C-alpha cells in the first residue's frame with residue numbers, strides 16, 4: 001500500500017451507489033477511517049446495508065476474513081444530517097459523490113472551503129462536469145483568485161472518477177483542473193492506488209476520456225432503438241455477443257441511471273457545442289417520465305428492487 005497520500009481520515013459526501021462503494025473500498029482496501037455523510041438518512045441506511053452485504057459475500061467467498069470485514073465496517077462512521085458538512089471538518093481528504101448537477105457541486109465546494117481544513121484535498125467524483133469550474137467555486141467569496149489563499153484553495157481540488165460498481169471496477173480516472181497542484185494530483189493518485197485501483201489521467205474536457213467515449217456510444221444505441229434499427233434485445237445482444245461487452249449499451253444505460261446518462265450527454269453537448277453529442281429525444285422523454293433505470297425499477301428494462 002502506498003503511504004504517499006497521507007490520508008488519515010477520509011470524508012465521503014453522498015451515500016448513493018457511488019459514495020457507498022467509495023466508502024467501502026477506502027475502508028477495506030486503503031484501510032482509512034471514513035466519515036460518510038448524506039442529507040438523507042434513508043439513503044445512508046440503504047448504503048450501509050449494501051456495504052454489509054458485500055462484506056459478508058467477500059467473507060463467504062474466502063476473500064477476506066471475518067475480522068477484516070468487521071474492521072472495515074468499523075472504519076465507516078456516519079455523520080448525521082444535523083452535523084452536515086461541518087461534521088467532516090477534520091478530514092484530510094473529502095470525496096464528493098452527489099448527483100451530476102453543477103450548481104449543487106459549486107455550492108458544496110463553497111461549503112467545503114468554509115468548513116474543512118485549508119490543507120484538506122477536495123476531490124469530486126463527477127462524471128463529466130468541469131473540475132476547473134468546481135475548483136473556482138472552492139475559493140471563498142471575497143478572496144481574489146490571484147491571492148495566496150485563493151490559489152491554495154483551488155489547488156487542492158481534483159477529479160477522482162470511480163466507476164460503478166466501485167468494488168468491482170478496477171479503474172479510477174484522475175483529472176486535473178487548471179488550478180490543481182502537483183502535490184494534490186499525486187496524493188489523490190496514491191490514494192486511488194491504495195484503494196486497489198489502476199489510475200488513468202485525463203485532461204479536464206467535457207466527459208474526460210471515459211464518458212466522452214462511452215456516452216456517445218450509449219446515446220447512439222438509444223437512437224438506434226428510436227429509429228427502429230433493431231429491438232432492445234437485439235441491440236444489447238449484438239454488443240454483448242459480438243463485441244464481448246459485459247452488458248449491452250441499453251442495459252448499461254439503465255445500470256448507470258438514465259438521468260445520469262442524460263446529464264452527462266447534456267454536459268458533452270453544451271461543453272463542446274457539437275451537434276454530434278445531441279442527446280437522444282427518447283432518452284430525454286424517458287427521463288421526463290422519471291424512468292431512471294435500475295435505481296427506480298423502470299428504464300429500458302424493468303427491475304424488482
Ligand code: 3HC
Pocket residue numbers: 054057061126127162163164165166167168169210211214246247252256
Ligand atoms: N455493487 C457491488 N458489487 C456488485 C454489484 C454492485 N452494484 N453488482 C454486481 N456486483 C458484483 C457481484 O457481487 C459479483 O461479485 P463476486 O464476483 O464477488 O460474486 C460480481 O460483481 C459479478 O456479478 P454477477 O455475477 O451478479 O453479474 P455479472 O457477472 O453480470 O457482473 C457487472 C455484473 C460486474 C456489473 C458486469 O455486468 C459489468 O462489468 N458490467 C459493466 C459495468 C460497467 O461498464 N461499469 C462502468 C459504468 S460507467 C461509470 O460508472 C462511469 C460513470 O461516470 C457513468
